[in-house]
Amino acid sequence: MPGSSSSASYEKAKEVMAMATSVAASMMLVRSLANDLIPPEARSLLSYCLSGLQSRMAWRHTIVVEKTDGYYTNNVFYSVKTYLASRMENDNATRDVQRLRLSSGGFGLDDEDDPEKLVLGMEEGEEMIEVYQGAEFRWSLHSHDLPGDSSTTLGRGGGRQYYELTFHKKHKEKAIKAYVPHILATAKEIRDKDRPLTIYMNDGSDWSPMDLNHPSTFDTLAMDRTLKRSVIDDLDKFIKRKAYFKKIGKAWKRGYLLHGPPGIGKSSLIAAIANHLRFDIYDLELTGVHSNSDLRKLLIGMTNQSVLVIEDIDCTIDLKQRDDDSNTSSSTTKDDNNKQVTLSGLLNIIDGLWSTSGEERIIVFTTNYKDRLDPALLRPGRMDMHVHMGYCTTEAFRILVNNYHSIDYHATYPQIEALMEEVEVTPAEVAETLMRSEEPDVALHALIELLKSKKELLAESATTSTDQEEDCDRAKEDEEDSDDAKDNSGDDDNEAES
Numbered sequence: 001m002p003g004s005s006s007s008a009s010y011e012k013a014k015e016v017m018a019m020a021t022s023v024a025a026s027m028m029l030v031r032s033l034a035n036d037l038i039p040p041e042a043r044s045l046l047s048y049c050l051s052g053l054q055s056r057m058a059w060r061h062t063i064v065v066e067k068t069d070g071y072y073t074n075n076v077f078y079s080v081k082t083y084l085a086s087r088m089e090n091d092n093a094t095r096d097v098q099r100l101r102l103s104s105g106g107f108g109l110d111d112e113d114d115p116e117k118l119v120l121g122m123e124e125g126e127e128m129i130e131v132y133q134g135a136e137f138r139w140s141l142h143s144h145d146l147p148g149d150s151s152t153t154l155g156r157g158g159g160r161q162y163y164e165l166t167f168h169k170k171h172k173e174k175a176i177k178a179y180v181p182h183i184l185a186t187a188k189e190i191r192d193k194d195r196p197l198t199i200y201m202n203d204g205s206d207w208s209p210m211d212l213n214h215p216s217t218f219d220t221l222a223m224d225r226t227l228k229r230s231v232i233d234d235l236d237k238f239i240k241r242k243a244y245f246k247k248i249g250k251a252w253k254r255g256y257l258l259h260g261p262p263g264i265g266k267s268s269l270i271a272a273i274a275n276h277l278r279f280d281i282y283d284l285e286l287t288g289v290h291s292n293s294d295l296r297k298l299l300i301g302m303t304n305q306s307v308l309v310i311e312d313i314d315c316t317i318d319l320k321q322r323d324d325d326s327n328t329s330s331s332t333t334k335d336d337n338n339k340q341v342t343l344s345g346l347l348n349i350i351d352g353l354w355s356t357s358g359e360e361r362i363i364v365f366t367t368n369y370k371d372r373l374d375p376a377l378l379r380p381g382r383m384d385m386h387v388h389m390g391y392c393t394t395e396a397f398r399i400l401v402n403n404y405h406s407i408d409y410h411a412t413y414p415q416i417e418a419l420m421e422e423v424e425v426t427p428a429e430v431a432e433t434l435m436r437s438e439e440p441d442v443a444l445h446a447l448i449e450l451l452k453s454k455k456e457l458l459a460e461s462a463t464t465s466t467d468q469e470e471d472c473d474r475a476k477e478d479e480e481d482s483d484d485a486k487d488n489s490g491d492d493d494n495e496a497e498s
């Protein structure tokens with residue numbers, strides 16, 4: 001009814017007017033009370049503080065990082081989350097933060113990445129301060145509710161989450177050009193460290209990927225301590241020298257030649273290198289590559305930050321083809337492409353196109369027989385480091401026992417170490433024997449038996465070879481006697497002839 005609705009509006013307006021009048025009256029009362037009760041000095045201090053706060057706020061700049069960007073996930077939000085979580089674990093940054101969140105999940109875009117992993121996070125309303133390059137940056141987490149928004153489920157408690165990064169206006173350039181890139185790079189580094197590595201194997205001219213779950217690390221690798229240190233130092237130095245390689249005009253790659261008998265841990269060292277650098281492995285089986293052009297395609301298809309492995313290089317490629325190749329160097333490109341893969345083809349691609357098309361590449365060749373390799377492979381500058389891995393030393397043996405039985409010493413050590421001085425045993429043989437029992441005592445006695453049997457075999461073969469040498473000497477003597485006899489009879493003949 002129109003009459004009743006206009007009277008209701010009139011009543012409402014009256015109510016609002018009454019409320020406004022009472023608020024104005026209260027404010028006048030508060031002001032006159034403040035004037036009466038607060039001394040003038042305190043009043044001016046208060047007003048100074050309020051104006052200071054106001055001007056300080058004016059100097060503040062804020063960057064907002066929302067969890068979603070329209071309908072899309074905002075990756076930057078997750079990078080910030082990863083970065084702040086790492087700061088909370090490592091730094092004093094959380095000293096003044098009273099409430100933290102603890103949740104499961106990895107650092108990826110999906111919170112459920114790894115349910116085993118515990119991640120610290122910020123609680124809404126808390127503030128974390130970080131000083132970067134002398135500038136203070138304040139982080140806080142908020143959420144705002146957007147009723148009816150389909151993305152509300154993404155936020156905690158039904159809101160859209162966002163981080164606020166606040167800093168002094170004068171640090172704006174530093175924030176955008178240095179601090180934010182630093183956060184993104186650190187978050188990427190953390191994620192890379194967390195992600196499973198991949199091993200690629202060649203299938204025709206393509207790579208097939210598989211998760212690399214090789215547990216070998218430099219800690220578990222049984223190897224001479226000094227040699228191990230020099231390999232680690234060399235890798236670490238290589239990784240830090242991007243600018244250096246650019247300056248000297250060389251491709252940012254490094255070559256290692258691992259040589260030594262089978263079972264001494266060449267594959268374990270490769271896995272340790274990949275785990276140390278967090279690089280993927282490309283395991284190139286050359287017998288499966290049918291032409292130099294397929295090889296080129298495979299090598300160009302590799303990603304940066306990877307290790308190219310060519311095992312048993314002496315067996316998988318016909319090294320002599322290098323000479324044949326140089327003889328037919330005038331052949332056309334078509335001929336080249338159709339030809340079987342050759343060592344020169346491999347070296348040309350590695351030194352040429354492949355070098356310039358990627359960065360942070362490690363190449364590892366392995367061989368059981370270094371002396372069989374083409375000098376082209378051994379030439380300085382091609383394989384930067386030659387790593388000779390020998391039979392198991394007492395030092396390597398102790399590392400293996402520690403790996404498999406978590407002990408540093410056992411009463412059998414003197415006997416085992418004395419035997420190891422006399423016979424050659426590979427780390428693979430030692431590892432296999434140590435795994436036979438979970439009881440260190442049983443496993444170590446099994447190792448003594450293995451070493452003793454090797455010693456007996458050695459003695460037997462020494463006796464056999466002495467016998468053979470004696471037989472050989474005797475046969476030689478007999479031969480010489482019969483030659484002498486023949487010569488004498490010849491003289492007789494010659495004499496007869498003459």
Ligand SMILES: Nc1ncnc2c1ncn2[C@@H]1O[C@H](COP(=O)(O)OP(=O)(O)OP(=O)(O)O)[C@@H](O)[C@H]1O
Nearest residue numbers: 220221222223262263264265266267268427428431
């Ligand atoms: N130096 C080592 N440190 C730790 N474990 C080792 C070592 N050498 C061998 N092993 C153990 O022996 C197994 C075989 O070793 P690995 O495959 O690394 O030897 P390899 O030298 O690459 O042999 P091959 O030349 O036959 O490929 C490994 O899985 C590992 O368990």
